[in-house]
Amino acid sequence: MKARIVTLPGDGVGPEVTAAAVAVLQAVAAHFDHEFAFEEHLIGGCAIDATGSPLPDASLKACQQADAVLLGAVGGPKWSDPQAPVRPEQGLLALRAALGVYANLRPLNVHPALAALSPLKEDKLRHVDVLFVRELTGGAYFGAKTRTPDTATDECKYTVAEVERVTRRAFELARERRRHVTSVDKANVLETSRLWRSTVQRIAAEYPDVKLEHQLVDSMAMLLLTQPGYYDVVVTENLFGDILTDEAAAIAGSLGLLPSASLGEGSRGLYEPIHGSAPDIAGKGVANPTGAILSAAMLLRHSLGLEDEAAHVEAAVAQVLEHGPHTRDIGGHAGTTDIRHAVIAALDEHVANAEAFFCGARACG
Ligand SMILES: NC(=O)C1=CN([C@@H]2O[C@H](COP(=O)(O)OP(=O)(O)OC[C@H]3O[C@@H](n4cnc5c(N)ncnc54)[C@H](O)[C@@H]3O)[C@@H](O)[C@H]2O)C=CC1
Ligand SMILES: CC(C)CC(=O)C(=O)O
Ligand SMILES: [Mg+2]
Numbered sequence: 001m002k003a004r005i006v007t008l009p010g011d012g013v014g015p016e017v018t019a020a021a022v023a024v025l026q027a028v029a030a031h032f033d034h035e036f037a038f039e040e041h042l043i044g045g046c047a048i049d050a051t052g053s054p055l056p057d058a059s060l061k062a063c064q065q066a067d068a069v070l071l072g073a074v075g076g077p078k079w080s081d082p083q084a085p086v087r088p089e090q091g092l093l094a095l096r097a098a099l100g101v102y103a104n105l106r107p108l109n110v111h112p113a114l115a116a117l118s119p120l121k122e123d124k125l126r127h128v129d130v131l132f133v134r135e136l137t138g139g140a141y142f143g144a145k146t147r148t149p150d151t152a153t154d155e156c157k158y159t160v161a162e163v164e165r166v167t168r169r170a171f172e173l174a175r176e177r178r179r180h181v182t183s184v185d186k187a188n189v190l191e192t193s194r195l196w197r198s199t200v201q202r203i204a205a206e207y208p209d210v211k212l213e214h215q216l217v218d219s220m221a222m223l224l225l226t227q228p229g230y231y232d233v234v235v236t237e238n239l240f241g242d243i244l245t246d247e248a249a250a251i252a253g254s255l256g257l258l259p260s261a262s263l264g265e266g267s268r269g270l271y272e273p274i275h276g277s278a279p280d281i282a283g284k285g286v287a288n289p290t291g292a293i294l295s296a297a298m299l300l301r302h303s304l305g306l307e308d309e310a311a312h313v314e315a316a317v318a319q320v321l322e323h324g325p326h327t328r329d330i331g332g333h334a335g336t337t338d339i340r341h342a343v344i345a346a347l348d349e350h351v352a353n354a355e356a357f358f359c360g361a362r363a364c365g
Helices: 014-032 045-051 057-065 088-099 112-117 160-175 191-204 217-226 238-252 290-302 307-323 336-362
Strands: 002-010 035-040 068-073 103-109 129-135 145-148 151-154 180-185 211-216 233-236 261-263 269-271
Touching: 002 014, 002 057, 014 035, 014 068, 014 290, 014 307, 014 336, 045 088, 057 088, 068 088, 068 290, 088 269, 103 160, 103 238, 112 307, 129 160, 129 238, 160 180, 160 191, 160 233, 180 191, 180 217, 180 238, 191 211, 211 217, 217 238, 233 238, 261 290, 269 290, 290 307, 290 336, 307 336
Parallel strands: 002 035, 002 068, 068 269, 129 233, 180 211, 180 233
Antiparallel strands: 103 129, 103 261, 145 151, 261 269
């Protein structure tokens, strides 16, 4: 198949991990006879430096015309002055809004080979398989902001329609999994959470085969650590989802491991690792590209409908997590490009094995 993929490497480790994900997609294209056309554009701090805008028109237009967008990360100390008139993160928020990608899927799985790296005891890590569905285009990140010398406000607003669509997405996804949705809110205090809870409750009636539970976000932060294996699909608003998924990444062993897919109504999606620009390790060639590579696998699955190819990439990543090499964040000494080469070698092996299997089954030459 032919696909047009826009890459937005961004800042810090963004370009390093995106290069690894692109190399894996190129290897997939070569193996399966696909034509992926990559087009790189600016976003974030580097875009501010080059154009004055964190999301230049050319970048947005290219994303709107693409089949999928692969993003690295934005931000860094250079652009973090609280007085700065414009910030890299505004570019990412504007892109998410413009693409209408309201459902941010962030899967958490714990690879057994990394269990010792988790801050949790091994018995807590069995059967951990959680899919966070984070609302991505509403809430406090998008509300009106005010500022005087001694007061600041960030409006947190949700409409019923915004909650309905992400809730339906979560329930549909739960039907492909273990049919258990946990909705996380702060309904004991926040009006937006009360609207959230009553809307989720009403939509849940359309899915009588899926179990729904509500959990307040503060206790959820605790329960995620004490019983992570209990959860299936967790649906929550933008800010809570942002925070809980960094916690989830720690359970898996590193923030560098978790991928994400941001989806709207069509097949076009925005794919990015959940971590930020990691300024403390940027430019050293040591960033873990696993979250970015697994985001590329999600891109193959959700935007291009290439399930087999996605599964091959995930199997290759699992093999590298099991046998190494490993980057520093997960106890190894390898660099970003070592992981990229190892994943591509594992991919080559998996594809060759699959071909041998099918050939054997068909008794072809
Ligand atoms: N989607 C995005 O573009 C995001 C951007 N940011 C931005 O990133 C900048 C730094 O934010 P932080 O709070 O430090 O979060 P961060 O996610 O960049 O880093 C937190 C810690 O995790 C480590 N880490 C992150 N990714 C890693 C990887 N792939 N491999 C190995 N270690 C990794 C970092 O070295 C650091 O110690 C800020 O400007 C922030 O706004 C933060 C989160 C998301
Ligand atoms: C706008 C981003 C910097 C928010 C974030 O941390 C994330 O989406 O994970
Ligand atoms: Mg975050």
